[in-house]
Amino acid sequence: MRIDELISFDRQPVATAQFRQDLSDASDQESDIVPKLKKLIQFKRHSAPDQSMSKKDYILKYGPLHGYWHYHLIFGRLIVIYALDRDQIRLIRIGPHSWIEGGYDPGFEQYIKGLKPSDYTPFELGDDISVSDLNAQDLAKLKITLYGLATNATDRDMLKAAVKGHVDQDMMDLMISNLDGPSSDAEKWLSIQRAFGGMSGLSKAIATILRNTEIS
Amino acid sequence: MDTNTIDQQYLQAHMDQLRQKAAARRSRRELIKSLGDTEDDWHDTPSAQEIASYVKHMVAYPQQNSSLAERYIARFGSKQFLLEHLESAAAS
Numbered sequence: 039m040r041i042d043e044l045i046s047f048d049r050q051p052v053a054t055a056q057f058r059q060d061l062s063d064a065s066d067q068e069s070d071i072v073p074k075l076k077k078l079i080q081f082k083r084h085s086a087p088d089q090s091m092s093k094k095d096y097i098l099k100y101g102p103l104h105g106y107w108h109y110h111l112i113f114g115r116l117i118v119i120y121a122l123d124r125d126q127i128r129l130i131r132i133g134p135h136s137w138i139e140g141g142y143d144p145g146f147e148q149y150i151k152g153l154k155p156s157d158y159t160p161f162e163l164g165d166d167i168s169v170s171d172l173n174a175q176d177l178a179k180l181k182i183t184l185y186g187l188a189t190n191a192t193d194r195d196m197l198k199a200a201v202k203g204h205v206d207q208d209m210m211d212l213m214i215s216n217l218d219g220p221s222s223d224a225e226k227w228l229s230i231q232r233a234f235g236g237m238s239g240l241s242k243a244i245a246t247i248l249r250n251t252e253i254s
Numbered sequence: 255m256d257t258n259t260i261d262q263q264y265l266q267a268h269m270d271q272l273r274q275k276a277a278a279r280r281s282r283r284e285l286i287k288s289l290g291d292t293e294d295d296w297h298d299t300p301s302a303q304e305i306a307s308y309v310k311h312m313v314a315y316p317q318q319n320s321s322l323a324e325r326y327i328a329r330f331g332s333k334q335f336l337l338e339h340l341e342s343a344a345a346s
Contacts, residue, residue, distance in 0.1 A: 114311040215275035222297035
């Protein structure tokens, strides 16, 4: 076991003034940047020092910014540059991927290397960054979906199996597809179950719908 | 809720849209599996098209993550086969 695995990290996010400006500019143009950033921060608060959140998050291994991290907010186009230490997630800049392709912009490199601890201040994006409870509109869409499935011969069998506890992937895909947002499919499925009071509640809801519908 | 109160045209359009989205989810899942990755590796990437574009990008700019680019290429035998697979996955 590595020493990292024995240490519990609780890093605090801090950001440069330039990062705040970058975020403001970028979020004006791309609406889903803030939730993506929240997920990254949540993950990095407790992750091991070399642990990536996903394939789009990795440490720069070569060049003048060796040791810094970058995460693709929009693949190949918009990245966040940050650094990790034991106690902090230091958010440095948000900008184009071209910053780290091939040659580095000397001004960008100079800016990063010139940063001092006093250039960072605490950064908050809100506490609740997990999957929020489903709103009334989401819930209505889920119920309509169940009715839609119940009135189709093939899908009705899928619902009958679900009542017995056998939820197949197709049904999960259909239900999850009602929900937008950056959460993973697993999180969305859990959120759906919670909205119905757990899997048993969902099964009961499906059984009720099956009783009250017939194939159209 | 009663099915009689649901506009049938709306219901049909809703279900058609959901089936399209579900098919896109299946394509995404199959691509992830074909790359030898897990859902967790790509949880922040919504579509097969975006994953395919990102892997192509990774292969085009391997300087910062060469080991991963090499693993993908090795899995498909050549860069050409990998790119063809990605094109096909993005088109599905």
